[in-house]
Amino acid sequence: MTQPIIQLSGVDKFYGDFQALSQIDLDIRTGEFFSLLGPSGCGKTTLLRSIAGFETPSAGSLHIDGKSMDGVPANKRPTNMVFQSYAIFPHMSVAENVAYGLKARRLPKAEIQERVSEAISMVGLQGFDSRASHALSGGQRQRVALARALVLKPRVLLLDEPLSALDKKMREQMQSELRRLQRAVGITFVLVTHDQEEALTMSDRIAVMFDGKIAQVATPQMLYGKPSSRRVGNFIGMMNFLEAEVRATSGETVEVDVQSLGRLTLPLSQAPAGVDGCQSVGIRPEMLTILAEGQTAEREIEAVVSEVFYYGDMTFYDVTLPQKDAPVTVTMRNTAGRKVLAAGDTARVGWSPVSLLLLR
Amino acid sequence: MVLISPTLVFTLLMLAVPLIMVLALSFWTQSYLTLDRSFSLENYKAAWTEPMYQYLMARSLKISIFVTALTVLLAYPVAYFISFHVTPKRKAMWIFLITIPFWTSYLMRIFLWKVILGYNGVVNGSLMGLGLIEQPLSFILYNQNAVVLTLAHSWVPFAILPIFVALERVDRSLIEAAEDLGDNRLRRFLRVTLPLSMPGVIAATIIVFIPTIGDYVTPRLVGGPNGLMISNMIELQFKKANNAPLGAALAISAMAIVTCVTLVFVWMNRKFMRGPK
Amino acid sequence: MMRGKGYFFKWYVALFFVFLYAPAILLPVFAFNDSSIVSFPLKGFTTKWFEVLQSTEALHVAVRNSLMIAVTTAIFSTLFGVLAARASTRFAFPARRSIMGFIMLPMVLPEIIIGVSLLVVIIQLGFELSLFTIILGHILICTPFCIAILSSAFMNLDRSLEEASIDLGQTRWNTFWMVIFPLVMPGIVASLLIAFTISLDEFIIAFFLAGTEPTLPVYIWGQLRFPQKLPSLMALGTLLLVLSISLLLLADYFRRRGLKKTGIENSGGFL
Numbered sequence: 001m002t003q004p005i006i007q008l009s010g011v012d013k014f015y016g017d018f019q020a021l022s023q024i025d026l027d028i029r030t031g032e033f034f035s036l037l038g039p040s041g042c043g044k045t046t047l048l049r050s051i052a053g054f055e056t057p058s059a060g061s062l063h064i065d066g067k068s069m070d071g072v073p074a075n076k077r078p079t080n081m082v083f084q085s086y087a088i089f090p091h092m093s094v095a096e097n098v099a100y101g102l103k104a105r106r107l108p109k110a111e112i113q114e115r116v117s118e119a120i121s122m123v124g125l126q127g128f129d130s131r132a133s134h135a136l137s138g139g140q141r142q143r144v145a146l147a148r149a150l151v152l153k154p155r156v157l158l159l160d161e162p163l164s165a166l167d168k169k170m171r172e173q174m175q176s177e178l179r180r181l182q183r184a185v186g187i188t189f190v191l192v193t194h195d196q197e198e199a200l201t202m203s204d205r206i207a208v209m210f211d212g213k214i215a216q217v218a219t220p221q222m223l224y225g226k227p228s229s230r231r232v233g234n235f236i237g238m239m240n241f242l243e244a245e246v247r248a249t250s251g252e253t254v255e256v257d258v259q260s261l262g263r264l265t266l267p268l269s270q271a272p273a274g275v276d277g278c279q280s281v282g283i284r285p286e287m288l289t290i291l292a293e294g295q296t297a298e299r300e301i302e303a304v305v306s307e308v309f310y311y312g313d314m315t316f317y318d319v320t321l322p323q324k325d326a327p328v329t330v331t332m333r334n335t336a337g338r339k340v341l342a343a344g345d346t347a348r349v350g351w352s353p354v355s356l357l358l359l360r
Numbered sequence: 361m362v363l364i365s366p367t368l369v370f371t372l373l374m375l376a377v378p379l380i381m382v383l384a385l386s387f388w389t390q391s392y393l394t395l396d397r398s399f400s401l402e403n404y405k406a407a408w409t410e411p412m413y414q415y416l417m418a419r420s421l422k423i424s425i426f427v428t429a430l431t432v433l434l435a436y437p438v439a440y441f442i443s444f445h446v447t448p449k450r451k452a453m454w455i456f457l458i459t460i461p462f463w464t465s466y467l468m469r470i471f472l473w474k475v476i477l478g479y480n481g482v483v484n485g486s487l488m489g490l491g492l493i494e495q496p497l498s499f500i501l502y503n504q505n506a507v508v509l510t511l512a513h514s515w516v517p518f519a520i521l522p523i524f525v526a527l528e529r530v531d532r533s534l535i536e537a538a539e540d541l542g543d544n545r546l547r548r549f550l551r552v553t554l555p556l557s558m559p560g561v562i563a564a565t566i567i568v569f570i571p572t573i574g575d576y577v578t579p580r581l582v583g584g585p586n587g588l589m590i591s592n593m594i595e596l597q598f599k600k601a602n603n604a605p606l607g608a609a610l611a612i613s614a615m616a617i618v619t620c621v622t623l624v625f626v627w628m629n630r631k632f633m634r635g636p637k
Numbered sequence: 638m639m640r641g642k643g644y645f646f647k648w649y650v651a652l653f654f655v656f657l658y659a660p661a662i663l664l665p666v667f668a669f670n671d672s673s674i675v676s677f678p679l680k681g682f683t684t685k686w687f688e689v690l691q692s693t694e695a696l697h698v699a700v701r702n703s704l705m706i707a708v709t710t711a712i713f714s715t716l717f718g719v720l721a722a723r724a725s726t727r728f729a730f731p732a733r734r735s736i737m738g739f740i741m742l743p744m745v746l747p748e749i750i751i752g753v754s755l756l757v758v759i760i761q762l763g764f765e766l767s768l769f770t771i772i773l774g775h776i777l778i779c780t781p782f783c784i785a786i787l788s789s790a791f792m793n794l795d796r797s798l799e800e801a802s803i804d805l806g807q808t809r810w811n812t813f814w815m816v817i818f819p820l821v822m823p824g825i826v827a828s829l830l831i832a833f834t835i836s837l838d839e840f841i842i843a844f845f846l847a848g849t850e851p852t853l854p855v856y857i858w859g860q861l862r863f864p865q866k867l868p869s870l871m872a873l874g875t876l877l878l879v880l881s882i883s884l885l886l887l888a889d890y891f892r893r894r895g896l897k898k899t900g901i902e903n904s905g906g907f908l
């Protein structure tokens with residue numbers, strides 16, 4: 001396999017006594033759309049800025065394209081960044097902004113002009129060349145920031161929460177735009193976000209971070225389907241947790257006592273991070289079903305509906321299971337003919353052991 | 361660190377060193393043209409015990425305090441008006457209009473007050489013309505009242521600005537909440553607006569008090585013999601009386617008193633700041 | 638509803654403005670008054686006092702001195718101000734608060750203290766009083782004002798603009814000239830103007846530190862004792878007033894133009 005384009009090894013970052021990054025080991029592959037995902041304060045932006053050169057690690061090494069970035073200032077690295085505020089120079093027009101980096105390289109005027117027009121069309125802003133930058137909308141500004149960075153043909157494009165300032169519709173539009181752009185240009189994108197939906201839809205691989213450490217690196221499907229810990233499972237999408245006690249482990253299976261569900265034998269593949277220290281079993285809300293009359297499932301359990309949340313296309317039910325105080329969420333699509341229950345109704349909840357995950 | 365050094369070095373040379381030298385000078389004595397550099401507390405003894413200097417310092421304090429009070433009282437309603445009764449677009453223009461009189465020469469402005477308050481001046485002329493008085497008033501010029509009035513006029517825009525800024529910062533929804541909870545207009549002002557604007561009032565007080573106590577031109581032009589202030593005496597010692605060490609001692613003493621009073625104000629400021637912010 | 642209080646305010650503010658503008662209004666009134674005594678009643682219209690100004694050589698010398706001092710002061714105060722404002726808003730150096738407090742001190746010291754201190758130093762060190770010494774004194778008192786204005790300008794600067802420039806490959810030096818400088822330009826203009834105006838009108842320090850060459854305020858002070866010079870002084874004052882207002886309006890015009898170019902919202906006013 002070819003060498004990863006970005007290699008972080010043992011990276012720590014301290015601000016005085018505060019540790020922002022702790023033993024970060026990460027490989028990012030050439031050409032992939034990689035996301036750093038986590039709640040605010042988890043260190044993802046610090047990590048991105050360390051790659052860009054605006055923060056210097058207190059320990060550890062960073063290699064881009066095999067070369068060490070130790071002592072290399074930000075303006076000499078093969079990376080370019082799209083800032084959270086876009087940082088469009090307000091006193092320059094769109095074309096002047098996009099040309100900025102090219103001018104710094106002292107390229108001939110004709111070449112600059114050509115590349116600038118190309119970049120501006122690539123982000124869909126044809127005709128905006130001489131527009132003053134303060135007259136642009138948020139989405140347009142973002143495209144200018146993208147064009148300005150991409151025109152320099154960096155090896156890696158770094159994006160710091162690029163969609164957080166946009167409204168919902170614009171955000172969705174830009175998500176597919178960014179994906180399309182990345183495929184068209186073919187370079188590595190590293191994106192920082194706190195929005196897990198965003199990360200899931202756009203990325204090839206995601207690194208989930210908590211408290212300065214990397215919790216799990218995986219594809220979106222793996223992250224959702226096989227989270228390595230309760231915390232990751234809870235952060236990506238919704239997850240119900242039941243207390244669990246490991247009774248015995250044998251070659252390929254583990255015996256667990258699960259709250260409300262009883263004693264179960266699960267294959268080891270359903271313990272993504274191993275059996276040691278696991279105290280919970282997680283199950284996604286969509287893996288539970290409210291059974292209709294006459295409908296059966298592999299297993300069932302009696303429950304009482306405590307709250308109903310209606311979303312138009314889906315209904316979320318909070319149901320109380322026996323031997324468990326906190327309700328468990330079940331999501332159901334509102335297909336034709338399906339009955340919508342009310343609070344207080346009893347329900348038969350269908351489930352299958354195959355959707356359970358044993359988690360730490 | 362490098363960036364700040366030019367400015368810092370300059371200020372050290374031009375401010376710290378001179379102030380230290382003045383301090384040193386105040387401990388020396390001068391007789392006619394010879395400067396005796398031996399340490400002596402004679403100047404301070406004179407400054408603090410001789411009735412003339414004590415009296416002058418007390419008068420300067422008194423005038424300054426009156427000016428400060430008068431200025432802040434005059435300024436507050438104007439600041440309030442601009443903040444609450446002027447449309448946002450025009451506020452800058454009003455502030456601008458308030459500062460225009462400043463663009464006249466300071467000296468000439470003080471001189472013009474002489475013209476206004478003088479025996480044949482505008483005030484007397486108009487009052488006599490309206491038949492309200494028969495003889496020109498003589499108590500309005502060449503005394504402490506004139507000094508207070510003139511200084512207040514000079515400094516009132518400087519008082520308006522910080523009060524205005526503080527009033528602008530007052531969250532209007534707090535005042536509306538007070539109304540919703542039953543307060544009438546006066547109570548809303550006294551219980552919400554005024555306390556929240558206090559930091560601005562205190563800033564205005566400091567901004568006016570400190571320079572006025574050291575003012576030289578106003579007492580000289582409109583103060584008459586009874587309206588002179590400490591800075592006039594300091595200047596006298598340095599120039600005509602040729603007793604720079606005494607002047608230095610007077611200056612240091614005056615500065616010490618001003619600093620103490622200011623610290624009291626700053627302490628009051630902290631007390632008020634703990635509340636709203 | 639609010640009308641009752643509004644009424645009181647309107648009267649108060651109107652009277653206040655009469656009080657505020659009283660001296661300033663008198664300047665043109667007496668400047669054009671055909672009488673060698675500055676008092677009422679007015680005698681008639683004339684422009685001869687302005688002509689007197691034109692022929693007074695001493696005045697021209699004083700004006701030249703003041704202008705020279707004011708321009709120099711403006712440039713150096715702004716320079717010091719830019720360095721200090723940039724340092725204090727962008728970097729955290731040891732004892733920053735104390736150092737900045739010390740630098741801003743001249744703003745709260747009575748001018749006479751500063752004048753006296755500088756006089757003492759200059760005499761003790763054996764230097765001569767001259768325009769140069771006045772310039773030094775003026776820079777000392779103007780710099781804090783410049784710092785106040787420029788700090789606000791630097792604080793409004795989005796830090797990511799500097800980082801973006803570096804990220805795109807530009808050097809730190811060029812980043813300053815191509816990104817930072819244009820964007821703090823309104824602040825720099827304001828700073829130059831404020832320093833210029835303060836210096837031009839400053840009296841006490843100039844009075845204490847003047848050698849044989851007077852500045853304009855010192856010249857005016859000298860003239861105030863001569864009653865026959867007063868009307869021409871009124872004419873001079875009128876000219877200064879008109880000049881200052883024009884300068885200020887011009888500066889505001891440029892400030893607005895600058896803001897339009899960079900799209901920052903116009904908050905109105907230099908302060």
